[in-house]
Amino acid sequence: MKSGRKKKMIVLIIVLAAIVFVIWQNNCITVTRSEFKNLRIPAEFDGLTIAHISDLHNKSFGRNQSRLLERLADISPDIIVVTGDLIDRRKYNLDIAMDFIEGALNIAPVFYVSGNHEAWSGEFSLIKERLEQAGVTVLDDAGYELFRQNSSILLLGLSDPDFLTNSYLQGTDTSVMENQLSKWDQYNKFKILLSHRPELFDLYAVHNMDLIFAGHAHGGQFRLPFIGGLVAPDQGLFPKYTSGFHVKDNSAMYVSRGLGNSIIPVRVFNRPEIIVVTLRSEKP
Secondary structure (H helix, E strand, O other): OHHHHHHHHHHHHHHHHHHHHHHHHHHOOEEEEEEEEEOOOOHHHOOOEEEEEOOOOOOOOOHHHHHHHHHHHHHOOOEEEEEOOOOOHHHOOHHHHHHHHHHHHOOOOEEEEOOHHHHHHOOHHHHHHHHHHHOOEEOOOEEEEEEEOOEEEEEEEOOOHHHHOOOHHHOOOOHHHHHHHHHHHHOOOOEEEEOOOHHHHHHHHHOOOOEEEEOOOHHHOEEEOOOEEOEEOOOEEOOOOOOEEEEEOOEEEEEOOOOOOOOOOOOEOOOOEEEEEEEEEOOO
16 A cells, blocks of 8 residues: 555656646746857947847736746847747737737837738738837838948848748748848848748748848757757758757858747747847958
């Protein structure tokens, strides 16, 4: 009898420990910092700090997003870039997303591009209107010239391709993205691209985007030692672009693991993430 009770107690402890671990994994925000050096960055932009937010999916981090906003305020970024899926179409609540946005705008200017959940929500016109009324610069198929003293760089944004589809089963129509990227080929300034989709990195590199921020992959949802993410939308099993820093030709990309969840409700070895990148101007 004592042996049986001991086994039950051990099982209970293991179950409780697993529950605590999962809660911690899904609610304790980590900040990933790095420096990006490039000869094309004007000297005036040396030290510009960018905070990258992606895939909130209506998740709340404390009342009025207080814990998320505290972490963001501690970073003290010069600009905040948001790469889509602020909302989740299955649990749509724009007010939760706007709690974050309104708080973020008190910290730094916010630049945003849409994700597939905004595309499929059927509410994007309202989402865009609320964001712009609050003071967000919406960069869906648009650009913004950011100035420091007499120099400038370009912030560019792509609308999510799922505005052209109804489901993942239809695949990804990149025709609008390709057309928009071609229009930006003429500019010779340092270019930062915001796009929800990391799996299209080859396309961005063909058009010589200097620095790309993307999300969408949720870090692969479950991360395995020495392997990385297990599964990601539009990339399948053992996806290539789920997290971290990637380089191809003259282009570099940071992929955010995101903050919230969608179809799969939990993360394992994959805490919610804010990416912080500081630009460094290298002299030739």
